[in-house]
Amino acid sequence: MENLSTKDIVKKYEFKFSKSLGQNFLIDNSVLEDIVCGAEVNKDDFVIEIGPGVGTLTKELLTKAKKVCAIELDSDLIPILNEELKEFDNFQLIHKDALKVDFNEIIGEENSVKVVANLPYYVTTPIISRLLNEHYKFKSLTIMIQKEVGERIAAKPNTKEYGALSILVQYYCDIDIVRRVSPASFIPRPKVDSIVLRLNRLDSPRAEVKDRNLFFKVVRHCFNMRRKTMWNALKGLKLPSETMERAFNNANIDPKRRGETLSIAEFAKLADSIHDLL
CATH class of the missing domain: 1.10.8.100 (rRNA adenine dimethylase, C-terminal domain)
Structure with missing residues (x-):
């Protein structure tokens, strides 16, 4: 099995990055390893990956999980992913917008569901809000997002970062900071730092409310x-x-x-x- 790096795959298929889709692909293997390790993926897990890019993280997940279902919006990436991951029989690819898919349909009867995502900055909040508010039965959500948004998610009361997003996520989840990621870890390089968080779904919300x-x-x-x-x-x-x-x-x-x-x-x-x- 040829183990090509992200840069190699981008070059091999002459892939052109889309600004409108906010594409930044990871090229740092230590970050890939930390995401997989931070997500604590094992052979019982059904992993939903949002935004697989050229599949370098997907490949790592496929070797650890029972099954990986990747959701990708960019038509240009579909043939690349199918080709690069064709030897894995536990791989499923859905060509759709993650804001429009029916996650319950994807999850089906699976019990141990973990979501892993390297989210484009512009869809971070809508996707997190959707996954939490629509009560999908996942155990954890391990996400790489803009550092500033991560700080807002983890913020405590009486800080300038604390806001509606902090309360939404903390109402449903415990938060672990997996690691920080510098712009040099991506191609093309973003202008901001990133952070990897793991959101662990609580058995019941942090506060019982009547409505x-x-x-x-x-x-x-x-x-x-x-x-x-x-x-x-x-x-x-x-x-x-x-x-x-x-x-x-x-x-x-x-x-x-x-x-x-x-x-x-x-x-x-x-x-x-x-x-x-x-």
Whole structure:
């Protein structure tokens, strides 16, 4: 089995990178190894890889996992992946947009599902939001993303990075930082540093809430206007002032606080107080 590097494969097929698809392929083997190791892939795992590129990470995953299903949007990469990975009978390739595939259909009866993705920066948040909000049954999501976005995901209250994305991910997952990755690890070189995170799905969300949609609505309103007090930010809910006053009172939260100072548990308390008054 010929073991070509990413650079070799790109050269062999004269592949042209697409700016609009945000393509940056990994050329650093130590990062590949750390992603596979960080994802803790084993022979029981069904791995969904989003954005396989020319298949160098896919090949590593295929040697460790029971099966790998790769989802690729770029038509030019489909023949390359089929050719480079043809000797693996545990490989499946889906030519589609990851924002549009039915993950439940792909997962089927599989029990140990892990997602691995080197996400283009522009689709990071939509894909993470979709995987978490639509409750697909995966154990973990190991992703390489822009360092700045990774810092927002892992941020704690009272920091400038803490926001709606931090709460969304931390509500559903524990977060492990696998490693940081420099621009020199890619072709073409991106302008920013990257980070590899593993998001481990919790058995149940970090806080029980009476209405999940309302909980996330409260969170979004508070961070849409993060410089405003919660009292002003939540005017967007269009509820009577006396209702909001009672809700803050019942939750024992000062309406003059800003959203960035609240923990997930406090947001849950406030959302439940609002829910009880509706």
